[in-house]
Amino acid sequence: MLEPEPAIEQADHRAKDYWLRDGIPALVFGAAYIVLFLEVCTIFALLFLHPHVGSNWLWLFNSAFVASPVAVIWSLVWFGLWHEDIIEFIKSRITYPRTGYVAPPSYWKKGDEEEEEASTLPGAVLRWIDRLPIFESGLGRMVRACLRILFWVWVLGIFEPSWLPPKLRLIFICMLALPSPSRFRKFRSKLAYDKRQWIKVHDFPLYVLAVLVVVLLLWKQHPAVGMVLFLLSPGLLLMLGGAIDLARYLRCNPLPRT
């Protein structure tokens, strides 16, 4: 007997899987983590070199020191706004000619990203801030946007929370950094259709592995190094996974002969 709903559900799941199957989103997200890692490394390198700089070059050094956190915020905002376009640009050259085009996640119906965001500790904090009545006006929205940026700047370890003991600080920073910025979450949440898929699209095992690596290697070291490694390990793992998926996809789907 014909049951139309399972067929629709399957078509929906296959279309969502299709957006991740070629490994391109994983490669792009991995590259973003590595860019962030390099930028955070630059900040720490500047901090380390500061006492050794001669007075002639101090102005240049200070300018770089001011510019580097701005670069981190700018790249987060830029990537947050344009990641889907970057992925689509690459897909239009690799995926569409081979296996066709499916509308990107921003075209899909609104998913349950709000619940997904609230399911993590920092996500719940941000949701709570968003719902405060003072943020409903135009100025309030600007304040909220600034607060969100400050929140992530702090998460990235630029303003280190010195009131926390070092070990707890390391774990706390890792916990706060767990969800990627909200636009990434929206992109991914729309592709998740059940709990197993949610874990897969949010690269949850990679984060667990990254936290383990950081905790095991840096139990008695500076949390800033842990933060840097925390960005590097999922970045490298995502790029590796994405490259394997892309190689498999290209092997299985050669360009059709015209």
Next chain:
Amino acid sequence: MTAPQELAALDRVIHEPARLVIMTLLWAIPEADFLYLQRESGLTQGNLSSHLARLEQARYVLIEKTFKGKYPLTICSLTGKGREAFQSYAQKMRAVSDVAWGKKPKK
């Protein structure tokens, strides 16, 4: 309306198996291109083309030719009329299947 009468009132444009596959695929997603539909439906190029033309004629499907980068795309999506027609078709089928399985049909 009785179950046999429901069957007689089914939308014949959608009821054809190949067109039902196309409508199901397009119902689930906002839009897709010809190549994707061809791969997912398993239809030949000519077959898919003629069925899409029939659905376009019934104003159930919107077909647009565009470019993504340098790659030309024939993008297909369901129109509002197409969504309504498919929903109504699915409801009628549900009523028929409910009767066949001895369940009370859902209104």
